[in-house]
Amino acid sequence: MNEPRQVTAFQSAVIVINSTIGISILALPRIASDKVGAGALLVTAFGVSIFMFCIFILSHLCKRFPRESIITYSQKIIGKPLGKAIGFIIICFFAIVTSIVVREFGFVMNTTLMQETPITATMLSMLILVAVATRNNITTISYMHTYYFPFIIVPIMFMVIMATQDADMRHLKPFWGNDASFMDFLEGAASITGLPFIPIGLYIITVITPYMIEPKKVVKGALWGSIISSITILFATGITVAVFGSEEIDKSLWPMLVLTRMTELPASILERLDIIFLVVWIVSAFTTILSGYLICIELASKLFGLRSHRVLSYLTIPVIFGLSLYPESVPHLYEIIRLTGKWCLIITLGYPIVLLLISLLRGKRGSNDEKSNVSDN
Amino acid sequence: MPFLRNLFSKKKKKTKSQPSDQPSKIMNDLKNVQTTKTGQDTVMKIKNVFVNDSDFCEREIEILGQTRAVVIYLASITDKDSISREVLMPLTGSSSIEVELKKDNEALKQHLLKKVLYHADVKTETKMTAIINALLRGRTLLIVDGLEDVFLINTFKSDKRSITQPETEQVIRGPRDGFIEDVQSNTALIRTRLPIPELRFKTMEIGTLTKTSVAICYIDGVVNEALVKDVEERLLKINIDRILDAGYLEQLIQDNPRSPFPQIRSTERPDVVVGNIVEGRVVILVDGSPFVLIVPATFAQFYQTSEDYNERFIMMSIIRFIRIVALLFSLIMPSLYVAILSYHPELIPTAFAVAITSGRAGVPFPAVLEVFLMEAAMEILREATVRMPKQVGGALSIVGVLVIGQAAVEAGFVSPITVVIIALTTIGSFATPAYNMAIGFRMMRFPLLVFTGIFGFYGLMLGLLFISNHLLSLKSFGVPYLSPIAPLNFGGMKDTIIRAPLNWLLDRPEELHSSNQRRINPDDDHGSNPLAPENANHEGGDKK
Numbered sequence: 012m013n014e015p016r017q018v019t020a021f022q023s024a025v026i027v028i029n030s031t032i033g034i035s036i037l038a039l040p041r042i043a044s045d046k047v048g049a050g051a052l053l054v055t056a057f058g059v060s061i062f063m064f065c066i067f068i069l070s071h072l073c074k075r076f077p078r079e080s081i082i083t084y085s086q087k088i089i090g091k092p093l094g095k096a097i098g099f100i101i102i103c104f105f106a107i108v109t110s111i112v113v114r115e116f117g118f119v120m121n122t123t124l125m126q127e128t129p130i131t132a133t134m135l136s137m138l139i140l141v142a143v144a145t146r147n148n149i150t151t152i153s154y155m156h157t158y159y160f161p162f163i164i165v166p167i168m169f170m171v172i173m174a175t176q177d178a179d180m181r182h183l184k185p186f187w188g189n190d191a192s193f194m195d196f197l198e199g200a201a202s203i204t205g206l207p208f209i210p211i212g213l214y215i216i217t218v219i220t221p222y223m224i225e226p227k228k229v230v231k232g233a234l235w236g237s238i239i240s241s242i243t244i245l246f247a248t249g250i251t252v253a254v255f256g257s258e259e260i261d262k263s264l265w266p267m268l269v270l271t272r273m274t275e276l277p278a279s280i281l282e283r284l285d286i287i288f289l290v291v292w293i294v295s296a297f298t299t300i301l302s303g304y305l306i307c308i309e310l311a312s313k314l315f316g317l318r319s320h321r322v323l324s325y326l327t328i329p330v331i332f333g334l335s336l337y338p339e340s341v342p343h344l345y346e347i348i349r350l351t352g353k354w355c356l357i358i359t360l361g362y363p364i365v366l367l368l369i370s371l372l373r374g375k376r377g378s379n380d381e382k383s384n385v386s387d388n
Numbered sequence: 389m390p391f392l393r394n395l396f397s398k399k400k401k402k403t404k405s406q407p408s409d410q411p412s413k414i415m416n417d418l419k420n421v422q423t424t425k426t427g428q429d430t431v432m433k434i435k436n437v438f439v440n441d442s443d444f445c446e447r448e449i450e451i452l453g454q455t456r457a458v459v460i461y462l463a464s465i466t467d468k469d470s471i472s473r474e475v476l477m478p479l480t481g482s483s484s485i486e487v488e489l490k491k492d493n494e495a496l497k498q499h500l501l502k503k504v505l506y507h508a509d510v511k512t513e514t515k516m517t518a519i520i521n522a523l524l525r526g527r528t529l530l531i532v533d534g535l536e537d538v539f540l541i542n543t544f545k546s547d548k549r550s551i552t553q554p555e556t557e558q559v560i561r562g563p564r565d566g567f568i569e570d571v572q573s574n575t576a577l578i579r580t581r582l583p584i585p586e587l588r589f590k591t592m593e594i595g596t597l598t599k600t601s602v603a604i605c606y607i608d609g610v611v612n613e614a615l616v617k618d619v620e621e622r623l624l625k626i627n628i629d630r631i632l633d634a635g636y637l638e639q640l641i642q643d644n645p646r647s648p649f650p651q652i653r654s655t656e657r658p659d660v661v662v663g664n665i666v667e668g669r670v671v672i673l674v675d676g677s678p679f680v681l682i683v684p685a686t687f688a689q690f691y692q693t694s695e696d697y698n699e700r701f702i703m704m705s706i707i708r709f710i711r712i713v714a715l716l717f718s719l720i721m722p723s724l725y726v727a728i729l730s731y732h733p734e735l736i737p738t739a740f741a742v743a744i745t746s747g748r749a750g751v752p753f754p755a756v757l758e759v760f761l762m763e764a765a766m767e768i769l770r771e772a773t774v775r776m777p778k779q780v781g782g783a784l785s786i787v788g789v790l791v792i793g794q795a796a797v798e799a800g801f802v803s804p805i806t807v808v809i810i811a812l813t814t815i816g817s818f819a820t821p822a823y824n825m826a827i828g829f830r831m832m833r834f835p836l837l838v839f840t841g842i843f844g845f846y847g848l849m850l851g852l853l854f855i856s857n858h859l860l861s862l863k864s865f866g867v868p869y870l871s872p873i874a875p876l877n878f879g880g881m882k883d884t885i886i887r888a889p890l891n892w893l894l895d896r897p898e899e900l901h902s903s904n905q906r907r908i909n910p911d912d913d914h915g916s917n918p919l920a921p922e923n924a925n926h927e928g929g930d931k932k
Contacts, residue, residue: 022875124731124846136843136850146863151868154860158874282741286732286845293849366670 012039013120016224020232022153026219026302027236030211032163033294033299034116037265042202044257046195050188051257054196055213057246058203061360063234065204065213069363070233073217076377077226081217082313084377088370089224097362098314102307104351104358106327108207109303110334111348114363115207117294118341119265124289127281134335138328140157140297145324149222152305161296163220164243166291171246171273178253189257205352210359212240218309231256237371264341273349304331414520421516425493427533431458437520446805451504451532452481455496460529467545471528474507475541500532500539509542548573552654554678556823559695562768566656571675572603578605579598579656582665586610589673592623592778600631605661605671610668618865619670619683634677641683643863648832652866653685660694668902684865686899688873688884690825691715696887705886712885717816717853719829722759723840723848725809729755729845750800755891756841758802759923762810770814831922846864871899 018026043058044049044051076084081101086094117134125133144155188195203209216233220226251266254273260266271288281287308323338344370376414437423430431446438444447459457479461471480502501510513519523529526544551573554566567574575589585609593599602623622641631637632655642651655661656678661671664682672681682689691711696704701861729748733741740797751758769788776784796802813833820826824831832855839847862869872880877898896902 017875019875079568120846125844132843133846140850140853140857144857147857151861154868154870154874155857157876158856158860158870280737281735282737283735286735290845290849293846294853297853 014297016154018219020223020225020228020235022157023216023219023223023229024162024236024239025230026153026156026215027212028240028243028297028387029160029163029298030215030302031062031208031237031240031299032167032295033112033208033211034119034296035112035206035208035299035348036247036295037119037267037292038115039203039244040207040251040260040266041263042206042345043199043248044260045202046250047188047191047200047256047283049183049185049252050191050196051198051252051260052183052245052249053186053188054199055245057196057200057202057236058209059244061204061356062209063237063241063361064358065209066216066233067230068360068367070216070220070230072363072367072370073220073229074227075367075375077223078125078230080310080313081214081366082223082310084370085366085373088324088366088375095314098310099356101214101362102310102314104354105210105303105306105310106330107334107351108210108355109300109307109333111344111351112207112211112296112303112338113331113346114335114338114344115301116292117335118344119268119296120289122264123268124286130148131336135328135332137297137300138304138332141300142324142328144297144301145305146321147309149305149309152301153219153222155301156298159298163291163295163298164239166288167243167247170271170274170288171250174250174254175269177273179249179256180253181248182253182256197278201356202349202352204270204359205355205384207303207348208299210213210355211299211306212237213359214306215302217297218306224382227335257287270302307331352374391508396627418516418520419631423516423519423531423536423538423831425534425536427456427531427535431460431515431536434460434520434523435483447476448597449476449480451500456533458529458531460523461533461543462523465526465546466528466543469835470543471541471546472641475505475530475543476515478504478506481498491614496532497535497537498532505530505539505541506645507541507543511540511877512537513540514538514638526929545569551577555644555659557655557660557693557821559657559693559698561698562695563657563659565658566680567658567661567680569676569678571673573679574658574673574680575605578661578665578671581608581658581662587665590620594623594626594637595628595631597629598631601675602631604670605665606670607665607668610831610896610902611670612668612903613672615684615865615900619672620661623672631674632676634672634674634679634681635673636874638681643865647858647862649828649859649862649869650690650822651686651869653682653689653822654679655682656680657694663694663697664906668896668904678806682860684900686864686867686868686871686897687859690822691820692887693821697890701887701889705888708887709885711821714816714819715826715829718813718820718826719833719836720732720852721809721813721816722833723836723851725806726755726759726837726840727845727848730841744803744805744919747805748803751803755806756837758806759809760804760837760841762792762796763813763837764809765796766814767830774904814869867899872897 020101029290036366039055043054047054067277073081076087080086082098088094089097091297113134120133121128144152147155216229220229223229223232247267251270252260254265254270254312263269268285268288272283272285274284274288276284286344304327305320308327309320311327312318312320312323408923418433418437421433423433435446437443442461443464445463449457449459452458459471460477460480475644490792495510498831501512511522514536515523516749519529519540522540526538526542526546528543530539530541531540534777544780544882548570549568550567551565554803555563557566558705565577567577579587584607588604588606588608590604592602592604594602594783604619619641623637626637626640627638628640638650638654639645644651654662661680662680665671670683672683674681696708703893728735729744733745736744748755748758753761770786773781773784773788793807797807817826817830820829836848839851841847843850860874868875871877874883879895880897880899883893883897894907895905896907
C-alpha cells in the first residue's frame with residue numbers, strides 16, 4: 012500500500028522548526044561568543060543566514076526531484092557508484108550527528124534533572140522512544156511535529172519575554188564584537204552552522220519532500236520554517252547575551268539553561284522555572300533526535316533498497332547508542348561537535364550545490380507525475 | 389503499550405470470512421429441500437426439526453370452508469392475540485366458498501394473499517431453510533393443503549422496556565429519551581428526528597449463532613461513500629458466533645485493537661447519533677444493545693457531550709475546557725506529585741514544601757509507593773461500587789470515606805496531601821463523559837507512575853511522549869485520532885476545545901471528507917434542501 016502523500020507545506024515548515032530547535036541551542040550563546048565576544052548576536056545572524064541559504068539550495072534541489080529521495084537522484088546526477096558512496100557517507104555523518112545530540116541530551120539531563128541516574132539509562136530510554144516513534148509512517152511523524160510545535164515555541168518565546176526585564180542592552184555592544192577580525196566571524200558562523208541541529212533541520216526536508224501533497228511547495232515551507240526557527244534562535248541567543256554578557260556566558264556550559272533558572276513567575280507560584288523548561292528541552296530534543304534518526308534510517312533504507320524505513324527502526328538503536336557512548340566528557344563532546352562542524356558544510360552546502368549545478372547542466376529533472384517508488388506501509 | 393503495538397503491527401491478523409453461514413446440522417440437511425404440495429408432508433418436515441421443543445405450536449384449521457390448513461408458530465416470540473385476530477379469524481371466518489378456487493392453486497394463493505390475509509407483513513416462501521428461519525424470527529407459518537407456497541405472517545412480539553432516560557449520559561438540558569435494546573425502536577428514534585429521504589438503513593446479520601441484526605445508518609449525499617464501504621467491508625469480514633452487545637462489534641472492527649483508547653464512540657442518546665449522522669458519520673445499530681456505535685471517532689468527541697450544544701456557547705466552552713483539565717488531571721496528577729515530591733521539591737514554594745514534608749513525617753514509604761497503594765485502594769473501591777446493589781452502596785461509601793480518607797491518614801499510612809491528590813485524580817476521571825475514555829486514561833496513569841518513580845520528571849515526560857505519540861499514530865477509519873489538532877485544521881478548532889456559536893459551525897468536520905462539506909449555504913432561502921445538487925458543489929470554507 013502506498014502511503015498517502017499528506018504532508019502539507021505548513022507541516023514541512025513546522026518539521027524544519029522542530030528539528031532545528033533542539034538541545035544544542037542551550038550551548039549556542041557560548042559557542043557564538045567564543046570567538047567574537049559581544050558580537051555573538053551578529054555571528055548567530057551570520058550562521059542562521061548560511062543555514063537559510065543551505066535550505067534554499069537544498070529545497071530547490073528537492074523541488075527538481077519531487078518524488079525521489081536524495082539517495083536515488085544523486086545516483087542519477089553523478090552516477091551510481093559515486094552517488095552511493097556519498098550517500099553512505101551522508102548516512103554515517105547523520106548517525107554521528109544524531110548520536111552527538113543524544114549524548115548532549117544525556118549530559119544536560121544528567122547535570123540538571125537526574126544527577127544520580129546513569130547517563131546510559133537516559134540516552135537509551137530516549138532512543139527507544141524515538142525508535143518507537145519512527146515505526147510510524149512519515150505522515151504520522153509530521154503530525155507529531157505539528158502537535159509538539161506549540162510546546163516548543165511558546166515556552167521559548169515566554170522565556171524570552173520574561174527575561175527582557177533582566178536584559179541589559181549594553182551587553183550587546185559593541186555589535187561588531189570585541190576586537191574580532193572578519194576571520195573570527197567566519198569561523199564563528201561556521202561553528203554555528205556546524206552545530207548538530209543545523210544539518211538535521213536541513214536534511215529532513217529531503218526525507219519529507221517525496222511525501223508532500225505538493226512537493227513544489229517544499230521551498231516555501233522550508234524557507235518559512237528556517238526563517239521562524241532562525242528568528243527564534245536569534246531572539247534566544249540575543250536575550251541570553253543581553254542578560255549575561257559575553258564574559259559571563261563563557262563560564263557556563265549551557266548559558267540558556269542558566270537563563271531559565273533566572274526566570275521567575277510573578278508572585279512566586281513556582282519556586283523555580285528551569286525544571287519546567289527542561290520539559291520543553293526534552294520535547295525539543297525528542298523532535299530533533301527523531302528527525303536525525305529518521306534521516307539515518309530513511310536514507311539507509313533507500314540506499315539498501317529496503318521496502319520501508321521501519322525495517323531499520325529498532326536495528327539502528329545499538330548503532331546510535333554505541334556512537335553516543337564515544338565522547339568521554341562534556342569538553343570532549345564539544346570538541347567532537349567542533350570537528351564534525353568543520354566537515355559539516357561540505358555536506359550541508361557543498362554537496363547540494365554540486366548536485367544542483369550538475370543537474371542544471373545535464374538537464375536532469377525528476378518527473379512529477381511519475382508514480383513514485385516511494386512506498387511505505 | 390505503543391511499543392508492543394508497533395512491534396507487532398506488521399503481523400496484522402485478518403479474519404477470514406467463511407462462506408458457510410449455516411453452522412447447524414439441521415439447516416445443512418435442509419439446505420436444498422423445497423416444500424411440496426402435500427401440506428401434511430411439509431408439516432411433518434418442520435415438526436421433525438422442532439422435535440421435543442415445547443415452544444412449538446401447531447393448529448389445524450379449515451379455510452374457506454373445506455381446505456385443510458395448518459398454522460405453526462413459536463409461542464414464546466409471537467403475539468397470540470395477533471395470530472387469533474389477524475390470521476385465524478380471517479382464514480376461518482370467510483365462509484363464502486368459491487368452488488373454482490379449489491381446483492386452481494394459484495388462484496387460491498392469490499385469493500388468500502389479496503382478500504383474506506389483511507396483515508401488513510405477509511410473504512410466501514418455498515425454501516425449507518427460509519421457512520425455518522422465518523419461524524425462528526417470530527413469523528407464523530400458514531401451510532395450506534395443495535399449495536406449495538407457505539405463507540409467512542409476521543406476528544413477532546418480544547418484551548422490551550419502554551424508552552427511558554439513558555443512565556450513562558445524563559443531561560440537565562436536552563432530550564430525555566434513550567435507545568433501548570430493540571433495533572426497530574432505535575431506528576424509529578432516529579427516523580423521527582430525520583424525516584428526509586436520504587437517510588439510509590442497511591441491515592445485515594452478524595454472528596453465526598446469534599444472527600444479530602446490525603444496521604448501518606447514514607445520510608446519502610452527506611457521508612463519504614468510501615467510509616460506508618469501509619464500514620460494510622469490516623462488518624462483513626467479522627467471523628464470530630455471537631454478538632451480544634455493540635461492544636463486541638466495536639472490538640472487532642476498530643483500527644487498533646491493542647490500543648488502550650477507544651477508537652469508536654458509543655452512545656445511548658438519539659440526539660447525539662443524529663448530530664453525528666448529520667456531520668457525515670456512519671452509525672451502527674446492534675440489536676440487543678442500547679448502545680449505538682459512531683464511526684469514525686476522534687479524541688475530541690470523547691470529552692464532548694450533547695449538552696455542549698444545548699446551552700450558550702461561552703459557558704459550554706468553559707465547561708469543555710474544565711473537562712479537558714479534568715482528563716489531564718486524571719492522567720498526570722499522581723505522577724506529577726511524585727515527581728515533585730521525590731525528585732524536585734525545590735520546584736514548589738518553600739512554605740508549601742515544608743507543609744508537605746511535615747505532613748509526610750510519619751509515613752514510612754517513599755512517595756511512589758504511597759501513591760501507588762492509594763491509587764490501588766481507590767480503584768478497588770471504585771470497582772466495588774460499580775456492581776454494588778444500591779442498598780449496600782451507602783455502607784460502602786462510608787467505609788471508603790472513613791478507611792481511605794481519615795483512618796489511613798491517622799494511622800500514618802498516607803499523608804493528607806496524597807489523599808487530596810488521589811481524590812482529585814479520581815474525580816477528574818469521573819468528569820469525563822465517555823466512560824471508556826476515562827478508563828483508558830485512568831489505567832494509563834499506572835505505567836506513568838512507574839516511569840516517574842524510576843526517572844522523575846524525565847520519566848513523566850517520557851511517558852507522556854509515549855502516550856501522545858501513540859495517540860498521534862492512532863486512526864479511526866482512516867481519520868487521524870487527534871484531528872483537528874494534528875493535523876492542524878483551523879476550521880475544526882471551532883468545535884474542539886471551545887464550542888463556537890452554532891451559526892459559526894457551517895462546515896462539516898473536514899477530516900471526514902464529507903461529500904457535502906457545507907452544512908447549509910447562508911445565502912440560500914430558508915427551507916431549501918441542502919442536499920439538492922445545485923448546493924452540493926460548495927467547497928468547505930476553511931480549506932488549507
